[in-house]
Amino acid sequence: MSPSPALALPFAAQPLGAGTLDPARSRIAVLGAGVMGPGIALTFAEHGFEVDLCETTHSAIDRGMASLEDALRLKEEAGLIPSDLANATFERVRPHVGSEAALASARLVIEAVTENADVKRAVYAQISQLAAPDTIVWSNTSTMNVFALADEALRTRLLVAHWFAPPHILPLVEVVGEPATLPGLVDQTLAALRGLGKAPVRLNKFVPGFVINRLQRALGREAFYLLDEGVISAEDLDVAVRTSLSPRMQLLGLMQRYDYTGLTLSLRNLADPAMTDAPLDTQPAALVERVERGELGVSSGKGFYDYHGRSLIELQRERDEKLWRIMRSLGDFAQDPKPI
Ligand SMILES: NC(=O)c1ccc[n+]([C@@H]2O[C@H](COP(=O)([O-])OP(=O)(O)OC[C@H]3O[C@@H](n4cnc5c(N)ncnc54)[C@H](O)[C@@H]3O)[C@@H](O)[C@H]2O)c1
Known part of the structure; x- marks a missing residue:
């Protein structure tokens, strides 16, 4: 450039x-x-x-x-x-x-x-x-x-x-x-x-957290609930996300996925009384316990995963190097993803 x-x-x-x-x-x-x-x-x-x-x-x-x-x-x-x-x-x-x-x-x-x-x-x-x-x-x-x-x-x-x-x-x-x-x-x-x-x-108007951080917050609320309830481990939850939501979202975003699922089924699923949402818990044990143990993520050497023996710079480098590879493989689509 x-x-x-x-x-x-x-x-x-x-x-x-x-x-x-x-x-x-x-x-x-x-x-x-x-x-x-x-x-x-x-x-x-x-x-x-x-x-x-x-x-x-x-x-x-x-x-x-x-x-x-x-x-x-x-x-x-x-x-x-x-x-x-x-x-x-x-x-x-x-x-x-x-x-x-x-x-x-x-x-x-x-x-x-x-x-x-x-x-x-x-x-x-x-x-x-x-x-x-x-x-x-x-x-x-x-x-x-x-x-x-x-x-x-x-x-x-x-x-x-x-x-x-x-x-x-x-x-x-x-x-x-x-x-x-x-x-x-x-x-x-x-x-x-x-x-x-x-x-x-x-964004047409201000909303606290804007859009993506609000979506992350909504996902985090469910993820911490699933961990606290013992439904799944943190590692398996990440495997599940990486092998489903992640590649599909890259192509369809969030909203076009509804078109492929079908809006009738999407409405039915949303209205299903058996499908209860996680309550808003601002102190989920999955987070609180780690914070209390000083497990703060990559900066402290441990969070949901163990990073001991690797410096923060090394960890960021590894993330960035792999992220660059992903972005390169996407080519123009990374900057300008078109709907199907
Ligand atoms: N960390 C993220 O992933 C992320 C992502 C998007 C947006 N943000 C936002 O970007 C902003 C910065 O976030 P960050 O994560 O880089 O924070 P940070 O705490 O890592 O860095 C902020 C820096 O600002 C410096 N600072 C404070 N007052 C200053 C001043 N008067 N002049 C110059 N420097 C000053 C501090 O010394 C500090 O190093 C925040 O508003 C944050 O919410 C953060």
């Missing part, structure tokens, strides 16, 4: 006056270099943008840059990006402790800071104070109504653009504005994301 004029993004063409977000002229500030920030920064840099990646401490930005570089080298090793372009991409990302300088020159700010209302509110106040009055802000929040955290002027230029981990690999970005959003800005954002090779979807 080389920097290309085709990627001149139509930002600001209508509501925000002259100027476009194109790689030659627009700097991107990514605030937060935790799990998400580095992959988002990488995506922009690969498409020719100069990116300022900002954190609060030296150790946090060092970790973020190491994670970005690792993700880039993995692409290089997999033959997905030539070495010279990988090196140029890395050069385009500048690490910062503090975000003052980056905000002063950013055309677009990606807010990927901690999922905490006070932290985000403080970040938006800083953006209002330091960034140009037509700077666009995309929040990567997973669940929150961030619009309520920004002042009136910023609110018109703030959107949710919710990426999925790992953000440099998975194509989906959920985009949502609100009634105060400048006309045309959602459309411009969708176009900009397509220019970055992503597959954005528009």
Whole structure:
């Protein structure tokens, strides 16, 4: 992927006056270099943008840059990006402790800071104070109504653009504005994301958790219930999902599957009184017991599976390497899955 004029993004063409977000002229500030920030920064840099990646401490930005570089080298090793372009991409990302300088020159700010209302509110106040009055802000929040955290002027230029981990690999970005959003800005954002090779979807209104996290929550509620009831083990549940829902969903999504099942049968199944739903249990034993034992997932060496002896970086690498293979095998269908 080389920097290309085709990627001149139509930002600001209508509501925000002259100027476009194109790689030659627009700097991107990514605030937060935790799990998400580095992959988002990488995506922009690969498409020719100069990116300022900002954190609060030296150790946090060092970790973020190491994670970005690792993700880039993995692409290089997999033959997905030539070495010279990988090196140029890395050069385009500048690490910062503090975000003052980056905000002063950013055309677009990606807010990927901690999922905490006070932290985000403080970040938006800083953006209002330091960034140009037509700077666009995309929040990567997973669940929150961030619009309520920004002042009136910023609110018109703030959107949710919710990426999925790992953000440099998975194509989906959920985009949502609100009634105060400048006309045309959602459309411009969708176009900009397509220019970055992503597959954005528009949400017509804000709902906490957006769409995919709500679906995951619904599935998790049933999964923890089935584990707590001793119906199935965690390992067998994953085998079942990987060998049925997963490949079928790749092709049919969620809704087209109903067409193939038949809507009469789908309605009958939904109305079946014997098919009771799991109650909402916010403290399922399957989770609570593990958390109490300090089994927190890959970061602690154990969760539902045992990862002892392998570092977090190794585990993420293995996931990403296999995920890249899956995405490659899907070809164009990964970004642009068509219904049958
Ligand atoms: N982790 C995921 O899988 C995931 C997926 C999609 C969306 N998100 C959302 O993306 C955002 C970031 O998530 P994450 O998982 O990367 O969080 P994280 O906790 O891993 O990283 C957040 C980083 O933000 C930094 N930070 C806090 N205040 C800052 C400031 N003022 N300036 C710069 N950096 C600051 C923190 O030091 C921290 O390193 C959250 O809103 C989260 O809900 C996360």
